[in-house]
Amino acid sequence: MLNRNEKIKVGLIVTMSEDVWPEDFVALVAGFIKPATELLEKLGFEVICKGNLCRDIKDAREHGNFLRDNNIDVLVNHVGTWTYANDSIAVSQIV
Secondary structure (H helix, E strand, O other), rough: OOOOOOOOOOEEEEEEOOOOOOOOHHHHHOOHHHHHHHHHHHHEEEEEEEOOOOOOOHHHHHHHHHHHHOOOEEEEEEEOOOOHHHHHHHHHHOO
């Protein structure tokens, strides 16, 4: 339970499949992390984010463990483009 003086800790991930994508497109999707973080912070949330894309099941486990270790209150999964459901589900199950 949060007290009124605590900020809500939002765990942010940006997902994208590990399929072969042009590097400029991967960079575009990775570029979603900063504005998403800034917007959530502007709304008054504390944002917890690894700062890199979540592209496969290994990444999903790393992101999930990182977010769980940081005791987030809510998870935001920003789907940057095609994402396999098992990657998103893995993060949700860990958190």
